[in-house]
Amino acid sequence: MLIQTSLSLCTLRPWHSGDQEDLVNHANNRKVWRNLTDRFPHPYTNADAQNWLCIANEASRNHHLAIAYVGKAIGGVGAIAGEGIAQQTAQFGYWLGEAYWGKGIASAATSSFLAYLEALGEFSRLEAPVFAWNPVSMRILEKLGFKREGVLRKSVSKDGELIDSVMYAYIISPSLSKTASELKPEKF
Ligand SMILES: CC(C)(COP(=O)(O)OP(=O)(O)OC[C@H]1O[C@@H](n2cnc3c(N)ncnc32)[C@H](O)[C@@H]1OP(=O)(O)O)[C@@H](O)C(=O)NCCC(=O)NCCS
Numbered sequence: 001m002l003i004q005t006s007l008s009l010c011t012l013r014p015w016h017s018g019d020q021e022d023l024v025n026h027a028n029n030r031k032v033w034r035n036l037t038d039r040f041p042h043p044y045t046n047a048d049a050q051n052w053l054c055i056a057n058e059a060s061r062n063h064h065l066a067i068a069y070v071g072k073a074i075g076g077v078g079a080i081a082g083e084g085i086a087q088q089t090a091q092f093g094y095w096l097g098e099a100y101w102g103k104g105i106a107s108a109a110t111s112s113f114l115a116y117l118e119a120l121g122e123f124s125r126l127e128a129p130v131f132a133w134n135p136v137s138m139r140i141l142e143k144l145g146f147k148r149e150g151v152l153r154k155s156v157s158k159d160g161e162l163i164d165s166v167m168y169a170y171i172i173s174p175s176l177s178k179t180a181s182e183l184k185p186e187k188f
Contacts, residue, residue, distance in 0.1 A: 001013065001014060003065070003112050003113075003116055004112070005108040005109055005111070005112040006108045006111065006112070007104065007105060007108045009069055009070050010067065010068070010069055010105055010108055010109060011067075011068045011071075012065040012066070012067060012068070012077060012109060012112055012113060012116070013065060013066055013068050014056070014057060014065060014066070015052070015053050015056040015057060015064060015065070015066045015073065015076070016053070016057075017053055019049075019053060019066060019073040020046065020049045020050060020053060022072050022073045022074070023044075023049040023052065023053070023073055024044055024045070024046055024048075024049045025097070026073070026074055026075060026096075026097030026098075026099070027040070027044040027048075027049070027095075027097075028042070028043055028044035028045075029044075029097070029098050030042060031098055032095050032096075032097075032098065034131075034158065034159050035095070035131055035133075035134050035137065036093070036095060038158075040095070056076075060081070061081035061122065062078065062079065062080050062081050062090075063078065063079045063090075063116075063117070063120075064076060064077075064078040065077050065078070065113065067094075067096060067105065067106075067109045069100065069105070074096060074097045074099075074100050074105070075094065075095050075096035075097055075100070075105075075106070075109070076094065076095055077093070077094045077109055077110060077113040078091075078092075078093045078094070079091065079092055079093075079113075079117055079123065079126065080093070081122070081123070088122075088123055088124040088125060089123060089124070089125040089126070089127055090117070090122075090123045090125075090126055090127070091126075091127055091128070092110075092114075092117075092126040092127065092128045092170070093128065094106055094109065094110050094113070094140075096109075106140055107140055107143055110140055110144055111143075111144060114126070114144055114170070117172065118172050118173075121172070121174065123172055124171065124172055124174075125169055125170070125171055125172070126146070126169065126170040126172065127167065127168070127169045128141055128146060128167075128168045128169070128170075129152060129155070129156075129165040129166070129167050129168070130165060130166050130168060131156055131158060131163060131165050132151075132156075132163050132164040132165060132166060133163065138166060138168070141168040141170075142168075144170065145170060146168040146169060146170045147168065147169060147170070148166060148167075148168055149167045149168065149169050150166070150167050151164050151165075151166055151167075152164060152165045152166070152167055
């Protein structure tokens with residue numbers, strides 16, 4: 001399974017065992033960790049990468065894909081499925097290695113991932129709570145059509161600070177999900 005993005009050299013694909021070294025190189029970065037939940041470790045070790053490469057391809061309702069540049073993993077996108085009353089909601093997340101920031105790659109990758117999730121039709125709502133100090137991520141979500149729903153005051157303890165986060169969400173129309181079976185990623 002390979003998803004082409006609007007950038008010719010940038011694709012989305014499943015994570016695989018050969019990604020370990022690239023994953024550690026790009027993920028072991030405080031500037032990346034600082035904008036993500038604490039499920040994303042720091043420092044990011046080989047053991048963390050091995051663990052992630054198992055989790056990413058586990059059978060579950062979650063979807064995790066690598067952002068690849070000329071085939072090499074440089075970041076990730078993911079949708080983590082809610083449970084119970086939130087089963088039709090997913091947490092929409094993404095990160096990119098710092099060497100690739102500022103080139104439109106996250107915008108292209110998230111746009112393709114959003115289209116993929118829309119076609120799958122498994123979720124009605126995608127949520128992305130963004131830390132208040134991360135305007136770049138807010139810009140990406142606004143370009144995707146996510147709506148700013150409100151400020152969650154003092155909701156995040158990160159890097160020694162208690163800060164606000166901003167809830168962005170996107171509602172998926174059921175009519176977009178016709179090709180779900182064709183788009184299910186192969187696990188390997
Ligand atoms: C957030 C992240 C994915 C952005 O990746 P990227 O590839 O550099 O982003 P893009 O180049 O696609 O887009 C950045 C956008 O933000 C804009 N931008 C840059 N600095 C900005 C600022 N200070 N304020 C507002 N917008 C800003 C850019 O102009 C661009 O918008 P444009 O296309 O309208 O010009 C990357 O910085 C990252 O991985 N950060 C750490 C993890 C993270 O924050 N994940 C998201 C958690 S919610």
